[in-house]
Amino acid sequence: MTTIRISGNLPPNIDCTKAPIAFGRRAVPKLNEELQNPELITRQRALMSLCDLVHDPEIALEAMRLGCLESLKHLLRDVDSTVRMKTTEVFYRLATHNVGRIAFLKSDVILPLSQLFDEPVDVCRKNMHMAIEMMSEFPGGAVGLVEAGLIPRLVFKLTSELEEIQELILDTLHFCLCVDASEALASEAVSVLKEKLSHRSARIRSKAARALMDISVPLEGKNKLCEEEVIPILVNLLGDPSPEVAASAAGALMSATVTTPGKYAALNADALPPLLGLVRSPQTNVCLNAVKAITVLAEAPEGRKELLKHLDLLEDLRGHDSEVTRRAAETAMRVITWKP
Numbered sequence: 001m002t003t004i005r006i007s008g009n010l011p012p013n014i015d016c017t018k019a020p021i022a023f024g025r026r027a028v029p030k031l032n033e034e035l036q037n038p039e040l041i042t043r044q045r046a047l048m049s050l051c052d053l054v055h056d057p058e059i060a061l062e063a064m065r066l067g068c069l070e071s072l073k074h075l076l077r078d079v080d081s082t083v084r085m086k087t088t089e090v091f092y093r094l095a096t097h098n099v100g101r102i103a104f105l106k107s108d109v110i111l112p113l114s115q116l117f118d119e120p121v122d123v124c125r126k127n128m129h130m131a132i133e134m135m136s137e138f139p140g141g142a143v144g145l146v147e148a149g150l151i152p153r154l155v156f157k158l159t160s161e162l163e164e165i166q167e168l169i170l171d172t173l174h175f176c177l178c179v180d181a182s183e184a185l186a187s188e189a190v191s192v193l194k195e196k197l198s199h200r201s202a203r204i205r206s207k208a209a210r211a212l213m214d215i216s217v218p219l220e221g222k223n224k225l226c227e228e229e230v231i232p233i234l235v236n237l238l239g240d241p242s243p244e245v246a247a248s249a250a251g252a253l254m255s256a257t258v259t260t261p262g263k264y265a266a267l268n269a270d271a272l273p274p275l276l277g278l279v280r281s282p283q284t285n286v287c288l289n290a291v292k293a294i295t296v297l298a299e300a301p302e303g304r305k306e307l308l309k310h311l312d313l314l315e316d317l318r319g320h321d322s323e324v325t326r327r328a329a330e331t332a333m334r335v336i337t338w339k340p
């Protein structure tokens with residue numbers, strides 16, 4: 001004879017940490033209502049569910065259309081760390097969608113997010129920086145970050161943040177510096193980035209060198225790199241075991257040595273031998289940046305005189321697989337063989 005047994009287990013496919021999802025069009029409006037609920041557990045469960053749903057760009061668009069961004073901005077100031085953590089994660093998920101990045105600009109999300117720069121919970125700060133970095137990859141987002149005055153704060157945070165978050169900050173700065181480098185220069189960013197060139201992490205060294213390449217695009221940045229004696233450090237990084245570090249260092253030298261003081265600072269630091277060594281690199285970005293840096297240094301008579309001995313090395317690049325590298329090698333040879 002069968003008997004009834006009452007189980008203490010939850011039904012299958014039921015997660016007690018997430019809010020039940022309403023059917024159809026009521027799903028997102030109901031979650032938005034629960035985000036504003038005074039009961040902590042209700043807010044937490046609603047955030048858990050919303051975080052899963054906004055992976056879908058259509059649901060993400062609906063959530064923003066129904067005013068979830070305003071509810072989420074309010075939750076950034078919640079006293080509960082779990083609520084803040086999941087809120088920043090939702091913001092990051094939204095920022096992965098183009099519609100989300102556009103909505104961030106329209107709803108002025110950047111400044112409320114930046115208020116978490118001093119957040120005591122590491123995961124919250126990481127999620128926040130991931131969202132901001134994703135915003136910076138969007139041209140309008142990079143402009144918005146610059147206009148919000150976040151560059152000085154990002155530079156300052158480079159000196160104290162966790163390594164993982166430093167990488168995110170350096171990525172964000174890369175895109176923002178392409179928009180405007182003046183605020184970074186005024187914030188002593190060159191000095192901070194110079195210290196990062198000797199960091200134990202190859203990823204941070206590489207990203208710092210890339211940021212120095214960006215910041216040296218304007219003339220003020222090129223002069224600052226010479227004044228801070230950054231160029232000899234970049235020359236040393238050409239021999240770094242990491243190809244990405246060497247490529248970024250060569251790129252920074254390419255930009256910083258456009259001026260005459262920059263050229264002679266690199267030549268005095270004996271930059272040509274390591275650059276010529278990188279020309280043989282199997283990695284296209286390393287080889288290309290090295291050839292471009294060599295081209296700039298060949299504009300100095302002393303550089304041209306030395307490089308005339310190595311034309312055969314550049315001649316070999318005419319058969320390179322990359323068309324961009326072939327063109328760069330031809331330009332380098334024209335500059336080296338130029339006669340007044």
